[in-house]
Amino acid sequence: MNRTRSLVRRTAVVAASGVTALVLAGCGGSGDDTGSAGHGGHQATASAAPSAPASQGQHNAADVTFAKEMIPHHRQAVEMADLAPDRARSAEVKKLAAEIKKAQAPEIEKLSGWLTSWGETVPAEGAMDHSMHGGGDGTGSMDGMMSAEEMTALENASGRAFDTAFMEMMIKHHEGAVEMAKTEQSDGAHTPARKMAVDIIASQSAEIEQMRKLLGKK
Secondary structure: OOHHHHHHHHHHHHHHHHHHHHHHHHHHHHHHHHHHHHHHHHHHHHHOOOHHHHHHHOOOOHHHHHHHHHHHHHHHHHHHHHHHHHHHHHHHHHHHHHHHHHHHHHHHHHHHHHHHOOOOOOHHHHHOOOOOOOOOOOOOOOOOOOOOHHHHHHOOOOOOOOHHHHHHHHHHHHHHHHHHHHHHHHHOOHHHHHHHHHHHHHHHHHHHHHHHHHOOOO
């Protein structure tokens, strides 16, 4: 009988120890839970954080600069191309000018749309002012822009003289655009803008080569 009581007592002690251990574990767990809750709160913030960078990652400062500079750059190329039908002698130059306008006018619209969606200001129509030529903005990124004097000279030219001046100036203009596109390709974050940069590099590099060959014929 005593042996039985002793066994019961021992079992009760073991059970009590087990309960104590569980309580302690529960307390420890509670502390962990608080930490977890805090960590969980941190995780919630962390899980929300990617959405912020993701949204910021849709475009960055390089994309904005690319759009704001390429718009006046393209506008001037279109302005130059508009002179060709009435002044150029070469059918090849006229065709090239038409292709330049066909490619760059829609890109101006895309660039303007991106700036608007980003809450940025689209450069005004007269924003080029021909003062941005040769990196006049201090960054050198606008190289290739023609000065007012150069544009006036092109407007006053005709025939073979126009063809030569147009291609020489457009080569310089395209080279500036290619450099700007390369900067966007390396620094930009907006996928469509980076794709446009790739297209600009490919198409305008090909046109530069074409114009160099045409000039070589003269």
